[in-house]
Amino acid sequence: METLYWKDNKLYLLDQTLIPMEVQYVECLTYKDVIDAIQTMKVRGAPAIGVAAAYAMALAENEGIDLDVAAREIKSSRPTAVNLFWAVDQVLKSVDDGNSAIETxxxxxxxxxxxxxxxxxxxNTVIDDGDTILTHCNAGSLACAGYGTALGVIRSAVANGKDVDVVCDETRPLLQGARLSVFEMQQENIPVRLIVDSAAGHMMQKGEIDKVVIGADRVAQGGVANKIGSLMVALAAKRYDVPFYVAAPMSTFDVDNNIFDVTIEERQKEEVLKFNGxxxxxxxxxxxxxxxDIVESDLITGIITEEGIKKPL
Structure with a gap:
């Protein structure tokens, strides 16, 4: 199942608001269609947002829109995930170098x-055979162009013959853990249990969690920003000596800024006021x-990147 794909000069995005009950793709004809999909979280997850933003630039190029104008609009769609800004800037630079936006x-x-x-x-090198791994939100293939970051670590461990169990907390208010991470693990027959968000500390207190692996929307000086609820998981992990890892690509790193200077997106109140409509x-x-929310550096055991496992900034 593809998170997104390009066909006939259109971008198709898997509508993640419908998973797991429906598998349906949103057809994006214009860059503004992609902006809407990002804002309404039809596409979500920092890496996937970045790739979608790059394709939005390609659509703008096809429409004959000034790419600097389109870039400003695309960047304004969501404020916290740095991959969005990185991807748009990468396309602008590549186009300046003579490449097309779609190639990029x-x-x-x-x-x-x-x-x-x-x-x-x-x-995989930090996962032991028999580990029970807790993850928060969804940092799997659905949050990326494919494979995943935090869930990619789990996939790699399983591919290397390790027997692991996964615990997903539900991740209120939009239930990305329940709807998406559980769905991904079930699709691959990886043992998975679902818990309510507030049960994570309880399970660590009982010694039932061996590792925590989450994704990140931004890594900066002082810590990482990730889905709300990550901080509470990190605090419980620190209290009960459970290693707490963040899995994120280098494109998520914002090394020149302090994490507490990052704008934390405030979303619509209806997401909290309503459940299932x-x-x-x-x-x-x-x-x-x-x-x-922000997980401070002293709560993080290590940040797993494509360049190795790094110390928090």
Whole structure:
């Protein structure tokens, strides 16, 4: 199952808001269609957003839109995942060098999978046979052009003959852990259990978790930004001496900035007020809905990249 693909000068994105109940692709004819898909989280996950943004630039090129204008609009679609900005800048640079945007986007999609496979290979070295691994949100093939970062580490361990179990927390409010990560593990017959977000600490306290591996939307000085709830998992892991790893490509690194200066996206209150289309609190309820939180560097055991396992910034 492809997260995205390019065909007949159109971009097709797997609609991740419908998984696992439906498999349906969104047809993007214009770069603004891609912006909408990013904002509505039909495509999500930092690497996948980056590749989708590159293809949005290709669509803008086909439309005859000034690429600098399109770049500003695409960059404004979501504020936290640095891959989005990196990918757009890579396309602009490549076009300045005489290449087409679509050539660059296609190469970026291929390289994303290769990068994730390297991350998986390095990550395999920290996974022991018999480990139970907790992951938060979805950093699998659905969050990338393919293979995945955090789930890529698990895939690599299984491919190397290791017997591992996976625990996915549900990841409120959009349930990427329940809907997407569990789905991916079930597709590959990797043993998986689903827990509510607030059960992660309980399981670590009981000694049932051997490693935590999550993805990242930005790695900067002082820590990483990842899906909301990552901080609570990291704090519990620190308390119970559970190694806490982040799996992320170098394109997620923002080495010149402090993580606490990063804009944390605040999303619509309806994501919290409603469940399966029905209200769980009144519409008048005041809601805060940050999409990400910050895991500080001293809580992180190591960052697994395509260049090896690095110390937190």
């Amino acid at each position: 986007a296609n190469l970026m999609a291929i390289n994303d999978i290769r990068t994730n496979e390297k991350i998986g290979a390095y990550g 029905k209200n769980i609190a009144s519409d008048e309820t005041v809601v805060e809905n940050p999409a990400f």
